[in-house]
Each structure stands twice: as C-alpha cells, then as structure tokens.
Amino acid sequence: MAVRGPKVRLWRWRRNPLKRRSDTVEAWVLLGTWLLTALAGVTAGLAAGRSVDAGLARERVEWTAVRGVLAERAPGGTGRETADSREQVWGTVHWTSPDGVRATGQVRVAPGAAAGTPVTVWTDPAGHLVSEPATPAEARFRAAAVGGLVGLSAAAVPFVAGRLLCVRLRRHGLDRWDTEWARFDPLSDHSTG
Incomplete structure (x- = not known):
C-alpha cells in the first residue's frame, strides 16, 4: 500500500529540488489545455447559438x-x-x-x-x-441547446489532445526515472518488480 502525504496544491509551480523539467512542461501543458478548452468551448458555443438564433429570427420575419x-x-x-x-x-x-x-x-x-x-x-x-416559425422562447431554447452542444464538442478537442499529451509526458518522465535509477543503482533489477 502506498503512503501519501497531504495534497499540495499547485506543486508543479513551486520550487522543489525533486521537480523535473517534465513536471514544469506538464504544468504548462495543463494550463494551456484548460485555457484552450474554455476558449474553444465558449467561442464555438456562442457563435453557434447566435447563428441559430439569427436564423430563427429571420424565419419569423420572412415567413x-x-x-x-x-x-x-x-x-x-x-x-x-x-x-x-x-x-x-x-x-x-x-x-x-x-x-x-x-x-x-x-x-x-x-x-x-x-x-x-x-x-x-x-x-x-x-x-x-x-412549418410554423419558432416563437422567441422556442428560438432561445434551441439556440442555447445547439450552442451548448457545439461548445462541448469544440471544447472536447483541446481537452482530449491535452490529456493525451500529458499521458505521453508522464510516460516519458517515468522512463527517465527508470533510466536514472538504473544508473544510480546498477545492482538492483527493477524489471522483476
């Protein structure tokens, strides 16, 4: 059983002699991922919602x-x-x-x-x-629903890409730990676990 200490928030941003370069890179990737996820989701959702609302408003006027x-x-x-x-x-x-x-x-x-x-x-x-055009209340609901779905879909792209990149960074970091540990303790065989 692993023993864990208290959870330290923002540990990747603090000075620590055990912090590796990959920890800092992962911190920046996570920050960028969250920012891009929020920006892509909100931007795409608002654009889609406005487009749907404008189209339904045009129908109410023209039909x-x-x-x-x-x-x-x-x-x-x-x-x-x-x-x-x-x-x-x-x-x-x-x-x-x-x-x-x-x-x-x-x-x-x-x-x-x-x-x-x-x-x-x-x-x-x-x-x-x-068909009969949507009422203003129905148009608002449709615009919000479409905007929400488009926003979630658009936000999923940077989120998934960032998560995949973080997984690769962690694997790379663990491989480096193994390599350095093997140099430090060449007599132990860590492959048998």
Missing part, C-alpha cells in the same frame, strides 16, 4: 401566415376528439401565395375536418410551404 382551405375531408374523425385534442393528421390544403399563385400542399389538421375548413399555412418568400 408569412396565409389562410388556406382544406381541399377534402381529413382522414380519421372517430368522434372522440375534443376541441383541444393534440392528435392531428395530414390533409390537403389549397391556398393563394402572396404573389397570387394558387398552391396545394399537405399540412397537419384535426382528424375528420370537413372540406372547406379554413387552415393557416406558413410560406417562405418564394411561396413554398414551411
């Missing part, structure tokens, strides 16, 4: 609600649905785009809705059918 009508009776409609039922089915809808072109598409409607029922559809500037 328009257009009044359409259901072309035929929607499938379903067992009579058990209530006015606030969340269940919806695909139905064919006709609408006139802002530039006057009549269009047809599939949207989600209440089951069993009658032909001619008014339906709100959303179109982009080209008149193509799109």
Whole structure:
C-alpha cells in the first residue's frame, strides 16, 4: 500500500529540488489545455447559438401566415376528439401565395375536418410551404441547446489532445526515472518488480 502525504496544491509551480523539467512542461501543458478548452468551448458555443438564433429570427420575419382551405375531408374523425385534442393528421390544403399563385400542399389538421375548413399555412418568400416559425422562447431554447452542444464538442478537442499529451509526458518522465535509477543503482533489477 502506498503512503501519501497531504495534497499540495499547485506543486508543479513551486520550487522543489525533486521537480523535473517534465513536471514544469506538464504544468504548462495543463494550463494551456484548460485555457484552450474554455476558449474553444465558449467561442464555438456562442457563435453557434447566435447563428441559430439569427436564423430563427429571420424565419419569423420572412415567413408569412396565409389562410388556406382544406381541399377534402381529413382522414380519421372517430368522434372522440375534443376541441383541444393534440392528435392531428395530414390533409390537403389549397391556398393563394402572396404573389397570387394558387398552391396545394399537405399540412397537419384535426382528424375528420370537413372540406372547406379554413387552415393557416406558413410560406417562405418564394411561396413554398414551411412549418410554423419558432416563437422567441422556442428560438432561445434551441439556440442555447445547439450552442451548448457545439461548445462541448469544440471544447472536447483541446481537452482530449491535452490529456493525451500529458499521458505521453508522464510516460516519458517515468522512463527517465527508470533510466536514472538504473544508473544510480546498477545492482538492483527493477524489471522483476
């Protein structure tokens, strides 16, 4: 069983006759790793979050609600649905785009809705059918989620690279200890452990 003394914080930065050059290099690598990890994560996360938020804001401005009508009776409609039922089915809808072109598409409607029922559809500037744009609260949530995931992914790169470099430095340091110990005590055989 190994006996350990009290943990000394920042030992790599203190003067110590037993401190090796590799300990100092490892300290700088660790410091650089943490700084790069934080910088990469925050920068990438903020950039991705702002990009998503700007894209969703642009959709709210550019996409328009257009009044359409259901072309035929929607499938379903067992009579058990209530006015606030969340269940919806695909139905064919006709609408006139802002530039006057009549269009047809599939949207989600209440089951069993009658032909001619008014339906709100959303179109982009080209008149193509799109989903309803995200509300400002939904946009903030999506931007935060995407920013967080991108930030964690970006932070993982320098973190993993730094950890791998530290492992190599430790192995190199242990090899040097073995070499120096063998010079100091040539009669002992350390390979049999």
